[in-house]
Amino acid sequence: MELSCPLPETMPESIQLGHGSGGMMTHQLLEGVVFPAFGNSLLATRHDGAVMRVGNSRVAFTTDSYVVNPRFFPGGNIGSLAVFGTVNDLAMCGARPSHLSVGLIAEEGLAIAELTRVVRSMQEAAEAASVTIVTGDTKVVDRGHGDGLYINTSGVGICEHSLHIAPSSVRSGDVVLLSGDIGRHGIAVLARREGLEFEGAIESDCTSLHRSTLSLVDSGVDVHCLRDLTRGGLATALKDIADGSGLGVDVVEHQIPLSQEVHGACELLGLDPLYVACEGRYIAIVPAEQADKALEILRACPESQGAVQVGVIGESTGVRLESVLGTKRVVDRLPGEQLPRIC
Amino acid sequence: MELSCPLPETMPESIQLGHGSGGMMTHQLLEGVVFPAFGNSLLATRHDGAVMRVGNSRVAFTTDSYVVNPRFFPGGNIGSLAVFGTVNDLAMCGARPSHLSVGLIAEEGLAIAELTRVVRSMQEAAEAASVTIVTGDTKVVDRGHGDGLYINTSGVGICEHSLHIAPSSVRSGDVVLLSGDIGRHGIAVLARREGLEFEGAIESDCTSLHRSTLSLVDSGVDVHCLRDLTRGGLATALKDIADGSGLGVDVVEHQIPLSQEVHGACELLGLDPLYVACEGRYIAIVPAEQADKALEILRACPESQGAVQVGVIGESTGVRLESVLGTKRVVDRLPGEQLPRIC
Numbered sequence: 001m002e003l004s005c006p007l008p009e010t011m012p013e014s015i016q017l018g019h020g021s022g023g024m025m026t027h028q029l030l031e032g033v034v035f036p037a038f039g040n041s042l043l044a045t046r047h048d049g050a051v052m053r054v055g056n057s058r059v060a061f062t063t064d065s066y067v068v069n070p071r072f073f074p075g076g077n078i079g080s081l082a083v084f085g086t087v088n089d090l091a092m093c094g095a096r097p098s099h100l101s102v103g104l105i106a107e108e109g110l111a112i113a114e115l116t117r118v119v120r121s122m123q124e125a126a127e128a129a130s131v132t133i134v135t136g137d138t139k140v141v142d143r144g145h146g147d148g149l150y151i152n153t154s155g156v157g158i159c160e161h162s163l164h165i166a167p168s169s170v171r172s173g174d175v176v177l178l179s180g181d182i183g184r185h186g187i188a189v190l191a192r193r194e195g196l197e198f199e200g201a202i203e204s205d206c207t208s209l210h211r212s213t214l215s216l217v218d219s220g221v222d223v224h225c226l227r228d229l230t231r232g233g234l235a236t237a238l239k240d241i242a243d244g245s246g247l248g249v250d251v252v253e254h255q256i257p258l259s260q261e262v263h264g265a266c267e268l269l270g271l272d273p274l275y276v277a278c279e280g281r282y283i284a285i286v287p288a289e290q291a292d293k294a295l296e297i298l299r300a301c302p303e304s305q306g307a308v309q310v311g312v313i314g315e316s317t318g319v320r321l322e323s324v325l326g327t328k329r330v331v332d333r334l335p336g337e338q339l340p341r342i343c
Numbered sequence: 344m345e346l347s348c349p350l351p352e353t354m355p356e357s358i359q360l361g362h363g364s365g366g367m368m369t370h371q372l373l374e375g376v377v378f379p380a381f382g383n384s385l386l387a388t389r390h391d392g393a394v395m396r397v398g399n400s401r402v403a404f405t406t407d408s409y410v411v412n413p414r415f416f417p418g419g420n421i422g423s424l425a426v427f428g429t430v431n432d433l434a435m436c437g438a439r440p441s442h443l444s445v446g447l448i449a450e451e452g453l454a455i456a457e458l459t460r461v462v463r464s465m466q467e468a469a470e471a472a473s474v475t476i477v478t479g480d481t482k483v484v485d486r487g488h489g490d491g492l493y494i495n496t497s498g499v500g501i502c503e504h505s506l507h508i509a510p511s512s513v514r515s516g517d518v519v520l521l522s523g524d525i526g527r528h529g530i531a532v533l534a535r536r537e538g539l540e541f542e543g544a545i546e547s548d549c550t551s552l553h554r555s556t557l558s559l560v561d562s563g564v565d566v567h568c569l570r571d572l573t574r575g576g577l578a579t580a581l582k583d584i585a586d587g588s589g590l591g592v593d594v595v596e597h598q599i600p601l602s603q604e605v606h607g608a609c610e611l612l613g614l615d616p617l618y619v620a621c622e623g624r625y626i627a628i629v630p631a632e633q634a635d636k637a638l639e640i641l642r643a644c645p646e647s648q649g650a651v652q653v654g655v656i657g658e659s660t661g662v663r664l665e666s667v668l669g670t671k672r673v674v675d676r677l678p679g680e681q682l683p684r685i686c
Contacts, residue, residue, distance in 0.1 A: 011455060012455065013455055014453060015451055015452060015454075018483075020449075029481065033455065033458060034447075034462055037462035038462065038466055040477070043476065050478040052441075054397055054398070054501060055398055055400030056400070059499070061444060061499060063446045065447075065480055065495060069488075098397075099393070099404055101405065101497050102381070103495045104377075105410060105448075106363075108357075111358075112376065115358065116376050120380050134383070134395060134404060135393040137406050138377065140361075140362045140363025141410050141684065142360060146489065147484060150493065152446045152497075154444050154495075156397070156499060158398065340485065341485070
């Protein structure tokens with residue numbers, strides 16, 4: 001079980017696992033290879049999805065591929081994850097998710113019974129999230145050239161508001177709200193993959209978040225930015241927002257909710273929970289004067305009932321974490337890969 | 344080099360290569376597993392993409408994953424194919440393609456130089472097709488669990504007309520127009536993969552088709568159905584339309600354009616060109632009285648300058664091919680897989 005790989009100092013000649021981490025190497029790959037090729041203003045927002053004008057409407061559009069290993073884990077599977085993950089990316093644009101596409105890449109030899117379980121989970125998740133799967137594609141690759149099943153979901157949704165929800169809208173003095181305890185998805189997947197058993201079962205937090213985000217938007221909260229905590233966890237999300245806004249974030253460590261079980265598992269495995277992925281948690285950045293109202297709204301939604309304020313936005317760039325003892329440390333993207341293939 | 348696999352009589356217990364053929368096994372998998380799970384009216388149209396209402400607009404939405412092997416072939420590569428393929432699926436909805444998403448699944452060890460070539464090709468193709476790549480995702484899978492690079496592209500576009508372009512709109516008496524010679528993409532990929540050399544280089548026909556389809560629509564032709572000839576080739580496209588319309592198609596074999604080179608390669612390899620994939624050809628089904636006008640419009644576009652009428656729609660279900668000698672044979676979906684991983 002290898003939990004990290006070192007960061008090459010320059011762009012390596014070939015793809016390494018860390019390029020999929022969501023951390024520093026992913027950042028290098030995107031900045032060095034992908035964005036220069038595709039460079040345009042919508043991609044340049046560095047957000048989970050694009051918001052574009054279609055006729056009279058503002059439409060959000062996003063895509064994600066899912067390669068999680070194992071495909072079934074406590075609290076979900078690759079199918080439900082693929083639906084909720086893309087629904088959540090639309091939610092982070094402040095959109096109401098409406099339609100999904102599904103692209104299946106199946107490896108020769110995958111059990112039809114397993115595929116059936118997965119697509120049924122997708123449909124259940126779609127119903128739970130009030131989205132419709134309207135178009136799809138199925139490809140088969142020969143044995144030994146895939147890994148059972150990969151799923152891409154893309155999604156569209158409507159933005160029914162005029163907010164510009166993006167890192168560039170974040171202002172100094174804003175507060176950072178976190179929707180609940182962190183790290184359960186990553187630990188649940190890792191535990192299943194490595195055959196680890198922890199006291200108190202740890203289930204993935206995988207769920208759809210759009211009802212919670214829409215509650216905020218519909219209540220008139222002036223939401224500046226939303227970000228779900230997937231690959232790279234809370235730390236990476238905060239760093240992305242700091243970089244995207246040109247500002248900084250000061251976070252108070254003991255205000256970050258962490259279950260006893262995830263805390264114990266991270267201690268045992270030498271993992272930093274700040275970097276462990278969630279699939280049902282997000283941060284909302286809102287003006288300080290609306291913090292109480294926003295927290296009240298979040299706590300009224302089951303999926304964000306544990307919402308708390310964890311930090312504030314300031315002029316000084318970067319992300320800083322203040323410990324219980326009052327010491328501060330700088331939080332950066334993870335150099336390599338902490339937990340490969342958790343989504 | 345295995346060019347076909349037998350059709351299991353009942354649903355097998357595991358995924359086989361033929362499930363990705365676009366032929367009979369794909370049909371069985373979709374009808375037996377995927378559609379029952381996701382069943383809804385938009386999927387039920389069995390079209391290349393879905394057309395849904397977004398605000399005041401009719402928006403087309405489609406997805407495709409690309410697993411072509413090899414990734415570079417005469418006339419294109421996996422990147423240009425992924426862009427043109429999804430642009431074409433939007434075109435077949437009668438839409439004006441506007442925005443694409445890109446999901447990359449890279450295998451550990453893929454050369455960064457190759458990835459760079461591919462994403463640059465994608466951008467060139469996007470510019471050629473006047474679409475913008477606005478959102479994306481990159482995942483990495485560990486060595487031995489992928490095949491270098493898989494790409495998913497999803498796309499949205501606007502339908503600026505009120506036509507209902509779908510198999511269900513096809514009417515008895517309509518004519519079937521084919522935009523040019525068939526089979527070049529499949530043969531080009533196969534030849535590169537197997538190291539075959541044919542007299543006269545065969546290049547993939549991979550290109551974007553939306554200017555041709557929009558010319559038809561914008562000229563007021565009452566287009567009933569459009570379908571690009573990808574997996575499963577012309578035969579499968581005709582069979583899909585026959586099934587979807589509840590009608591039949593009578594095709595005249597000697598009217599189907601086929602280059603000398605593709606004809607020769609198919610003879611040598613024992614392939615039926617009717618089933619060989621194209622990535623830059625399509626059929627348009629229009630009312631007989633508009634056939635001449637439609638052909639004139641198609642021939643004015645470089646990508647469909649070889650357009651001809653190849654058949655007519657009739658009440659008698661199924662697809663029939665009339666040979667030069669006047670004999671007729673029934674054309675069905677291919678039982679197994681003729682050419683795996685050509686897109």
